Amino acid sequence: MNIRTRFAPSPTGFLHIGGLRTALYCYLWAKHNDGDYLLRIEDTDRTRYVEGSVENLINALEFCGVKHDEGPMLKDGKVVEIGDKGPYFQSDRLDIYKKYINKLLDEGKAYYCFCDKERLDKLREEQVQNKQTPKYDGKCKNISREEAERRIKNGESYVIRMALPENEDITFYDEVRGEVTINTNDVDEQVLIKADGFPTYHFAVVVDDHLMDVNYVIRGEEWLVSTPKHIILYNYLGWEAPKFAHLPTVLNKNKKKLSKRHDSVAVEDFIQKGYLPEALINYIALLGWSDPEGKEILSMDELIRDFDISRVTKAGAVFDTEKLNWVNAHYIKEKSNEELIALIKPYLLKENLVNDDVSDETMEYIVEAIKDKLNYLEESIELTKELYLKANLDELDDKAKEIMDMETNETLFENLISLFEQEKKLTPEIVSKSLKSIQKEFKIKGKALYMPTRIAISGIMHGADLTYILSILGKDEVVERLKKALNYIK
Numbered sequence: 001m002n003i004r005t006r007f008a009p010s011p012t013g014f015l016h017i018g019g020l021r022t023a024l025y026c027y028l029w030a031k032h033n034d035g036d037y038l039l040r041i042e043d044t045d046r047t048r049y050v051e052g053s054v055e056n057l058i059n060a061l062e063f064c065g066v067k068h069d070e071g072p073m074l075k076d077g078k079v080v081e082i083g084d085k086g087p088y089f090q091s092d093r094l095d096i097y098k099k100y101i102n103k104l105l106d107e108g109k110a111y112y113c114f115c116d117k118e119r120l121d122k123l124r125e126e127q128v129q130n131k132q133t134p135k136y137d138g139k140c141k142n143i144s145r146e147e148a149e150r151r152i153k154n155g156e157s158y159v160i161r162m163a164l165p166e167n168e169d170i171t172f173y174d175e176v177r178g179e180v181t182i183n184t185n186d187v188d189e190q191v192l193i194k195a196d197g198f199p200t201y202h203f204a205v206v207v208d209d210h211l212m213d214v215n216y217v218i219r220g221e222e223w224l225v226s227t228p229k230h231i232i233l234y235n236y237l238g239w240e241a242p243k244f245a246h247l248p249t250v251l252n253k254n255k256k257k258l259s260k261r262h263d264s265v266a267v268e269d270f271i272q273k274g275y276l277p278e279a280l281i282n283y284i285a286l287l288g289w290s291d292p293e294g295k296e297i298l299s300m301d302e303l304i305r306d307f308d309i310s311r312v313t314k315a316g317a318v319f320d321t322e323k324l325n326w327v328n329a330h331y332i333k334e335k336s337n338e339e340l341i342a343l344i345k346p347y348l349l350k351e352n353l354v355n356d357d358v359s360d361e362t363m364e365y366i367v368e369a370i371k372d373k374l375n376y377l378e379e380s381i382e383l384t385k386e387l388y389l390k391a392n393l394d395e396l397d398d399k400a401k402e403i404m405d406m407e408t409n410e411t412l413f414e415n416l417i418s419l420f421e422q423e424k425k426l427t428p429e430i431v432s433k434s435l436k437s438i439q440k441e442f443k444i445k446g447k448a449l450y451m452p453t454r455i456a457i458s459g460i461m462h463g464a465d466l467t468y469i470l471s472i473l474g475k476d477e478v479v480e481r482l483k484k485a486l487n488y489i490k
């Protein structure tokens with residue numbers, strides 16, 4: 001069987017970390033099985049629609065390398081639909097839903113309901129008070145088709161609900177949770193078509209998954225309780241139900257559902273902070289799935305090869321930023337300096353830490369000086385600021401003052417100045433050679449070389465490799481700062 005999976009987000013804003021995990025698992029499972037993965041936009045709730053969110057979503061998925069075979073794609077900034085099972089936007093499929101709802105109405109498997117909000121609210125309130133599960137009480141179920149059509153002609157507002165058999169166990173197999181049974185008495189007679197004529201998610205999802213030949217539905221576990229309704233609809237329409245796999249909820253550190261109020265959840269924010277696509281994918285794949293050999297660093301190809309839906313856990317998966325940082329730092333360290341320069345430069349330009357005409361050499365020194373400390377690219381801003389820190393000799397702390405009192409400092413600074421002045425420019429090699437020659441000639445020990453020099457330049461006791469810092473600041477600036485320090489100690 002050719003596996004077909006789909007990611008079916010609602011365009012309500014941004015791509016959520018949990019959404020990326022669903023998309024990734026759909027993609028991995030399809031590709032593991034040489035199957036197809038499609039993207040469908042579930043935009044039937046017009047009140048929640050956010051302009052631009054489809055573009056954002058496609059961009060974020062593309063950035064992460066989770067590429068769909070069918071569905072809306074971006075071409076020159078415009079959305080185009082690829083594939084022969086479209087349209088892939090539910091709002092463009094209203095005629096299709098109409099056809100199937102009529103079939104259900106004709107067969108008595110769905111009915112018109114005229115109950116207004118007031119009645120439904122009151123009913124709900126009573127049920128909650130009586131500790132019953134709130135659900136529709138079937139008041140309109142026995143209205144004849146003729147009467148219903150007459151009332152509709154008269155302009156009454158209505159919805160269409162699915163009719164459920166009473167007290168029937170619905171059993172289905174979930175690939176993650178095993179067998180699940182729910183009695184129809186615990187299921188609501190779900191609205192299938194809303195008063196605005198749009199289908200609800202529950203109706204559209206069944207019709208679309210069937211017509212788009214989706215045979216593997218992978219989605220968040222919040223949809224598990226809705227699945228019996230979907231199974232009944234498949235039965236009503238005479239269709240074979242797909243396989244289902246409901247993924248564990250993504251939790252925060254406090255084991256609560258990751259939420260946009262308390263946590264960072266937007267994939268775009270992570271991208272902006274400078275998490276690399278390979279790191280995001282790698283880490284997110286581990287939220288609910290683990291490699292059989294316990295490997296924690298896996299490329300997309302390895303994930304495709306090793307991913308197995310049967311290894312997805314039932315327990316909630318905790319999103320741990322520190323672990324993500326660790327994975328990201330790993331991939332940052334694997335980059336060449338050239339790649340890192342291209343990645344970091346936009347952050348530094350934005351903060352005016354470097355200019356457009358900054359030399360590759362300087363950029364290389366910056367990268368060398370900070371790369372081992374980077375968890376994500378945005379941190380390059382603070383780390384680079386530190387490289388440019390300028391000593392304020394009047395405000396040194398006691399420890400730094402003590403070091404500036406060392407007897408050898410005058411010789412050190414004088415000789416550094418004269419050696420540097422002879423050079424055309426400073427490079428890490430020149431800086432280190434100069435320090436070494438002073439060390440040899442005047443028998444000044446390592447600590448007494450580096451500490452005072454660092455304080456003279458930056459005013460701090462510890463930091464990135466000094467040879468890079470001096471090369472980044474450049475000969476003139478360094479000599480000027482050393483001269484100031486010389487004056488200060490004299």
Ligand code: GLU
Nearest residue numbers: 008009010042205219223
């Ligand atoms: N539109 C639903 C959502 O945004 C999709 C649920 C499903 O995959 O069936 O969560």
